[in-house]
Amino acid sequence: MTESLEPMPTDWQRALVIVAHPDDVEFAACAAVASWTDAGHEVSYLLASRGEAGIDGVPPEEAGPLREREQRESAALVGVHDVRFLDHRDGVIESGTALRRDLARGIREVRPDLVITFNHYDRWGFGGWNSPDHRAVGRAALDAVGDAGNRWIFPELVTEAGLHPWKGVRRIAVAGSPHPTHAVDVGPTLDRAVGSLAAHANYLAALTEQAPEDMARDFLHRTTAEAGASFGTEHAVAFELV
Numbered sequence: 001m002t003e004s005l006e007p008m009p010t011d012w013q014r015a016l017v018i019v020a021h022p023d024d025v026e027f028a029a030c031a032a033v034a035s036w037t038d039a040g041h042e043v044s045y046l047l048a049s050r051g052e053a054g055i056d057g058v059p060p061e062e063a064g065p066l067r068e069r070e071q072r073e074s075a076a077l078v079g080v081h082d083v084r085f086l087d088h089r090d091g092v093i094e095s096g097t098a099l100r101r102d103l104a105r106g107i108r109e110v111r112p113d114l115v116i117t118f119n120h121y122d123r124w125g126f127g128g129w130n131s132p133d134h135r136a137v138g139r140a141a142l143d144a145v146g147d148a149g150n151r152w153i154f155p156e157l158v159t160e161a162g163l164h165p166w167k168g169v170r171r172i173a174v175a176g177s178p179h180p181t182h183a184v185d186v187g188p189t190l191d192r193a194v195g196s197l198a199a200h201a202n203y204l205a206a207l208t209e210q211a212p213e214d215m216a217r218d219f220l221h222r223t224t225a226e227a228g229a230s231f232g233t234e235h236a237v238a239f240e241l242v
């Protein structure tokens with residue numbers, strides 16, 4: 001494979017990662033997050049749901065708080081201590097103005113210069129069909145960056161919440177995109193990323209027969225080696241920069 005991916009820019013201070021579910025950041029990008037927080041960047045997470053529909057044997061009212069706890073532990077392992085949850089319903093998150101307003105609110109609160117989202121395309125790079133929640137939240141996040149900067153789209157954010165427009169987002173990076181353009185070398189942080197994904201222990205236990213740590217190691221080593229092959233490093237996390 002040719003080395004086709006460019007290095008991700010590092011001239012930014014604060015990033016907001018917007019995803020649908022607990023575990024989305026961990027499957028796609030947490031090794032890159034660890035390398036950013038190591039380098040002194042500030043990273044916050046904003047999740048549209050608590051992933052309460054994610055565990056077959058556990059009813060949503062128990063799974064929601066459980067997965068929220070796992071997400072906070074998982075984030076702390078890669079240096080992220082600001083984790084925010086919205087209450088959109090897992091599995092049936094609707095892409096629309098309510099979601100855009102909530103995400104624009106989060107962007108105005110955090111005031112990031114970089115927004116990270118998750119694959120919003122119909123398919124994954126390997127061809128499989130993407131989840132409706134990922135498509136909805138990814139697309140709404142892309143839209144919400146513009147909404148966050150416009151005083152007149154959600155005027156109630158100013159009048160009711162005192163949140164003035166934030167036009168400071170200079171870049172959006174899509175993790176898990178089937179059309180990556182940039183990458184981060186994650187060799188030094190891969191072990192911590194494995195721990196961060198494995199922290200979703202209850203979720204992973206329901207997903208696979210493998211021990212969470214083994215599943216996390218296998219998955220992240222394989223996917224980061226694939227991206228690394230296009231970036232000229234052993235392990236990398238790829239993004240599509242918008």
Ligand SMILES: [Zn+2]
Pocket residue numbers: 020021023024131134
């Ligand atoms: Zn997900």
